[in-house]
Amino acid sequence: DVKVTQxxxxxxxxxxxxxxxxxxxxxxxxxMFWYRQDPGLGLRLIYFSYDVKMKEKGDIPExxxxxxxxxxxxxxxxxxxxxxxxxxxxxxxxxNSRAKNIQxxxxxxxxxxx
Amino acid sequence: xxxxxQSQPEMSVQxxxxxxxxxxxxxxxxDYYLFWYKQPPSRxxxxxxxxxxxxxxxxxxxxxxxxxxxxxxxxxxxxxxSQLGDAAMYFCAYRSIDSSYKLIFGSGTRLxxxx
Numbered sequence: 001d002v003k004v005t006q007x008x009x010x011x012x013x014x015x016x017x018x019x020x021x022x023x024x025x026x027x028x029x030x031x032m033f034w035y036r037q038d039p040g041l042g043l044r045l046i047y048f049s050y051d052v053k054m055k056e057k058g059d060i061p062e063x064x065x066x067x068x069x070x071x072x073x074x075x076x077x078x079x080x081x082x083x084x085x086x087x088x089x090x091x092x093x094x095x096n097s098r099a100k101n102i103q104x105x106x107x108x109x110x111x112x113x114x
Numbered sequence: 115x116x117x118x119x120q121s122q123p124e125m126s127v128q129x130x131x132x133x134x135x136x137x138x139x140x141x142x143x144x145d146y147y148l149f150w151y152k153q154p155p156s157r158x159x160x161x162x163x164x165x166x167x168x169x170x171x172x173x174x175x176x177x178x179x180x181x182x183x184x185x186x187x188x189x190x191x192x193x194x195x196s197q198l199g200d201a202a203m204y205f206c207a208y209r210s211i212d213s214s215y216k217l218i219f220g221s222g223t224r225l226x227x228x229x
Binding site for chain 2: 031033040041042043044045048050056058090092094101102103105106107108
């Protein structure tokens, strides 16, 4: 079975802290994604990566950075957390195959910044 | 730029009945993919059904089927014989045929199932 694992289900951080959200997939997928989910806004893409050490900005990259040192792991970094980054964060992965272009999601991390 | 609109924030259905969730999208492309994803209260998003725009036949997966109207840019999801386990957030999503990566999501519809 396909598996995307996010390291934490819930996180509580203070304003100004550096926050790391980790995501691991076991499907040898080339592509990995970080989304932010807010009520009434759906999912918005923060960053994605199509290969190790490669990354591209999504729709809302401000205040975030990412790291992909290994194929199976994709980290989202909040350099200095702010209250407006309180949200649900979802990681996903997919293969490059056009016939199997499905994104598989992790269970999400609910981040509260106080 | 492409957009996806789900105009029903919440829907309710009686168990064993049928419900239809609406989705419209805007694009200038002629070929693309459309998806319905389900997010149960445990939050793991899973794919329900996928439609390729060049295929005129509507996709079906067991109790789930779509009504794909390309000219109207409409992609509704029909759930037949609704079950309590169908209660979830449902997201409609669009993917360009030229993009290996980006999904564009609607705002979601919360489906309640009444026993």
